[in-house]
Amino acid sequence: MIQPLRRTHRAIFFVLGIALPVLFIGGLLARHAPLSAVQPVEDKLAQTNGGTEFVLNHGSSKFTVRLVESRKGEAQREFLVIPSSGFLAPDVFLYWSETQPGASISPNAKLLGKLGPGELYRIPSVSGGYFVLYSVAQNEVLGSIPVGAAT
Amino acid sequence: MSHQYVAVGWNRQKRVYDLVLLAGIVSYLGIFIVLGNLLFPFATAEALIIRAAGSASFLLLHIILCIGPLCRLDSRFLPLLYNRRHLGVATFLLGAVHGVFGIIQFHSLGDKNPLVSLLTANRNFSSLAEFPFQQLGFFALVILFLMAATSHDFWLRNLTPPVWKFLHMMVYVAYASLIGHVTLGLLQSERSPLLAIATGLGLIIVIGLHIGAASRENKLDSAKPDPTHAEFLDACAVASIPEKCATVVSIRGERVAIFKYDGKISAISNVCRHQNGPLGEGKIIDGCVTCPWHGYQYLPETGASPPPFTEKVATFKTRIVDGRVLIDPNPLAPGTRVEPTAISKEGRSV
Numbered sequence: 001m002i003q004p005l006r007r008t009h010r011a012i013f014f015v016l017g018i019a020l021p022v023l024f025i026g027g028l029l030a031r032h033a034p035l036s037a038v039q040p041v042e043d044k045l046a047q048t049n050g051g052t053e054f055v056l057n058h059g060s061s062k063f064t065v066r067l068v069e070s071r072k073g074e075a076q077r078e079f080l081v082i083p084s085s086g087f088l089a090p091d092v093f094l095y096w097s098e099t100q101p102g103a104s105i106s107p108n109a110k111l112l113g114k115l116g117p118g119e120l121y122r123i124p125s126v127s128g129g130y131f132v133l134y135s136v137a138q139n140e141v142l143g144s145i146p147v148g149a150a151t
Numbered sequence: 152m153s154h155q156y157v158a159v160g161w162n163r164q165k166r167v168y169d170l171v172l173l174a175g176i177v178s179y180l181g182i183f184i185v186l187g188n189l190l191f192p193f194a195t196a197e198a199l200i201i202r203a204a205g206s207a208s209f210l211l212l213h214i215i216l217c218i219g220p221l222c223r224l225d226s227r228f229l230p231l232l233y234n235r236r237h238l239g240v241a242t243f244l245l246g247a248v249h250g251v252f253g254i255i256q257f258h259s260l261g262d263k264n265p266l267v268s269l270l271t272a273n274r275n276f277s278s279l280a281e282f283p284f285q286q287l288g289f290f291a292l293v294i295l296f297l298m299a300a301t302s303h304d305f306w307l308r309n310l311t312p313p314v315w316k317f318l319h320m321m322v323y324v325a326y327a328s329l330i331g332h333v334t335l336g337l338l339q340s341e342r343s344p345l346l347a348i349a350t351g352l353g354l355i356i357v358i359g360l361h362i363g364a365a366s367r368e369n370k371l372d373s374a375k376p377d378p379t380h381a382e383f384l385d386a387c388a389v390a391s392i393p394e395k396c397a398t399v400v401s402i403r404g405e406r407v408a409i410f411k412y413d414g415k416i417s418a419i420s421n422v423c424r425h426q427n428g429p430l431g432e433g434k435i436i437d438g439c440v441t442c443p444w445h446g447y448q449y450l451p452e453t454g455a456s457p458p459p460f461t462e463k464v465a466t467f468k469t470r471i472v473d474g475r476v477l478i479d480p481n482p483l484a485p486g487t488r489v490e491p492t493a494i495s496k497e498g499r500s501v
Contacts, residue, residue, distance in 0.1 A: 013362055
């Protein structure tokens, strides 16, 4: 290389030597913490006629899901599961699991359908369990909502 | 040399180079996809192709960026540099496979043009964690495309060397964009620390090698020849120059390659006219100084390429006194003949 090019290279790598590690470390520090599937439900915000809101941890941010029981039947109960507008993950499917899920979906979990507003999800009323929110795109359990047995 | 253009000036070295490159890429993709299928049976074929091609392209770009400084630090790496442009083209092609499959997978099923969707779906530029990393990858791919498309000597000649060199130094912008693409994309959702460690290690190696090589070159540039013999400068010992090779010295900020061959000494500019390759790291083959980068050749006594080629580099007058090579710091016009200085047994000019 000729000397001007060598000088240019030195200047470029002086800048890159500072900027890229800062970008790399900054990017890693900004990562959302992994979702907690063991204790996904932080608290119940409100018991209202419009249902029950649950706050699910998503690293440093949170999102809410509102659970509305629309009908109680003898054999089955029917729910609306309404995510907040700031819901982060795409392609979220809803499962019903009688056991609390870990990091992955239980083999016995039952697929109820794609999560979306206006969808009704039916579950057996005889025992309690968990609605499990599962992201197909991220291949992970986003959180779970406990549902008690029908009284 | 460039009296005519062909797509690729094939020779045995280039064929071996490309075969090794092809075998390496095919092996990497095969191993990645087979292991991916075994370890992540839920992963779709498209997802595996996207990841395999993307990681192969990123890895190749690291190798490309390491070759330059490695060659400056140790000449044994020079064979890697010989056909580096094919590495660059392969990097672009793999990146293009990654990009095309990614666009099909994530942007082609909506009601927007996939490219419009790619560029506008995420505009969250104020957040690192949710930064539109796909745009960074697209930007890098555009640069890699321009570099691959103009890698032929035809473009070097027609764009002019300064424009061509500027365009190809954009590889550093592409690299920075890809570090952003990976860090703000894949690493945001990846739980295993292995990929973060590998990316960080690659970054350290690339930057470390470039800074190390630049530091070494800076020392050579700032070395001052001893001006003890009137207008001639003391450059080096005759005995320190290997036969049919050169010693490179820095004179007034520019490098001069002093070649020893057949009992003679000649000095020419160290900078090849083709792509500024280091002539002093080449050898004398068939009576010509041969650039280690792409094989351009110059006659040592004139600095001119043998006919029909037309490239010329500057020449320098030399003397030998007490076993030392003295050199006139004033370069002669490129292609000017300078009678080689013969080496006597007593270590003086004959």
